[in-house]
Structures are given as C-alpha cells and as structure tokens.
Amino acid sequence: MRTPYYESTMHRQIREKREDRKERIKNDLQLYGEDVLNSEEMKEAFQQTHHRWSTVGEHTFRVAFSSVMICYALKKLNIKVSVPAVVIGALCHDLGILGRDGKYSSSKEMSREHPKESVTVARDLVADMPEKTEDIIERHMWPAGQSKAPNSIEGVIVSAADKYSAVKDVVKGSDVKKTGVKYYVRDEKEKIKDLIKDL
Ligand SMILES: [Fe+2]
Ligand SMILES: [Fe+2]
Numbered sequence: 001m002r003t004p005y006y007e008s009t010m011h012r013q014i015r016e017k018r019e020d021r022k023e024r025i026k027n028d029l030q031l032y033g034e035d036v037l038n039s040e041e042m043k044e045a046f047q048q049t050h051h052r053w054s055t056v057g058e059h060t061f062r063v064a065f066s067s068v069m070i071c072y073a074l075k076k077l078n079i080k081v082s083v084p085a086v087v088i089g090a091l092c093h094d095l096g097i098l099g100r101d102g103k104y105s106s107s108k109e110m111s112r113e114h115p116k117e118s119v120t121v122a123r124d125l126v127a128d129m130p131e132k133t134e135d136i137i138e139r140h141m142w143p144a145g146q147s148k149a150p151n152s153i154e155g156v157i158v159s160a161a162d163k164y165s166a167v168k169d170v171v172k173g174s175d176v177k178k179t180g181v182k183y184y185v186r187d188e189k190e191k192i193k194d195l196i197k198d199l
Contacts, residue, residue, distance in 0.1 A: 032084040067125065088133050089137055092125070118138075119138050
C-alpha cells in the first residue's frame with residue numbers, strides 16, 4: 001500500500017510536470033502564433049458561439065493545446081513534426097467561421113466552405129505562410145464532409161485534435177444535466193446529434 005508521503009510526492013510530481021508542459025505549450029503558441037493571437041479576428045472568435053456550448057475562440061485554444069501536446073508526445077517517439085506549422089494551422093483552422101450568418105446560407109455550406117475561408121483569413125494574418133500550413137487548415141475537416149485527407153503528419157494532428165475538442169465542446173452539454181436543466185438538454189438532444197454528425 002502506498003504511503004501518504006509517497007502519494008503526495010507522486011501527485012506533486014505529476015502536477016509539476018503538467019504545469020511545466022502547460023507553460024511550454026503557452027510559450028510555443030506565443031512564439032509561433034503571436035500574429036494570430038494578437039489579431040482582431042482572434043478577439044472576435046471569443047464572441048461567436050461554436051458547437052453550441054463553446055465559442056470559436058475557446059474551441060480554437062483547445063485544438064491548439066491538444067495539437068501541441070500531441071507534437072510533444074510524437075517527438076518523444078522520435079517522430080519529426082513541425083510545431084510552428086501545427087500552431088498556425090490549429091489557431092487559424094476555424095477563423096473562416098467568423099461572421100458565419102452573413103457568409104453562409106446553411107450549416108452544411110458553412111461546414112464545407114469555412115476551411116477555404118480560414119486559409120484566406122490566415123494568409124492575411126501570417127506573412128509568407130507555407131503551403132503545408134495552408135493544407136493543414138484546408139483539410140482539417142477530414143473525415144467529415146467532402147474534405148480531402150490531410151497530406152502531412154501535422155495535418156493529421158490538427159484534424160484529430162479538432163474532432164477531440166469538438167466532441168468535448170458538445171459534451172459540455174452533459175455538464176448542464178448535472179446543474180438541473182436536464183429537460184432542456186433532453187429537448188436539445190436531436191440538435192446535438194445533428195451537431196455531432198456535422199463534426
Ligand atoms: Fe472547422
Ligand atoms: Fe474546429
């Protein structure tokens with residue numbers, strides 16, 4: 001049986017490791033994504049609802065954090081990944097959704113068209129953006145809709161982190177259940193199903 005001393009040491013070590021990783025991720029986001037992070041578009045992203053319970057900004061940060069975390073894990077396996085490409089790709093992947101109501105006539109159209117629009121927005125924010133990064137953004141919806149499959153490991157990372165984060169955004173609805181508004185959630189179930197289908 002573990003002693004409390006051992007347990008507290010272990011938990012402290014885990015906490016410190018997590019905090020250290022969080023700092024490293026924040027530094028990488030700041031270092032490679034500064035232009036995007038300081039943009040008006042990113043501010044606007046926190047005003048626009050996304051995946052029902054979240055905002056484009058919150059979702060974007062979840063995707064960026066998870067993506068960089070996957071990069072670190074792959075690097076430990078000696079798999080080469082470009083952190084700058086992943087950071088820019090993740091931070092810009094959904095910026096084309098901004099102003100959705102004025103741009104797209106249906107959620108289907110939005111889901112199909114926003115990756116290309118995100119590339120256009122990203123080109124304005126990032127100087128000399130490599131084609132590889134454009135591909136990450138343009139193909140991030142895969143395997144949903146008619147999106148082409150990612151053509152780089154960085155593209156696979158952002159696409160996977162996007163799905164994971166989108167499910168987390170939507171599943172936040174199950175937290176609402178615990179706060180006593182379960183009937184609201186039940187009524188919304190069909191809509192949530194539709195959302196998941198579109199991810
Ligand atoms: Fe998207
Ligand atoms: Fe997304």
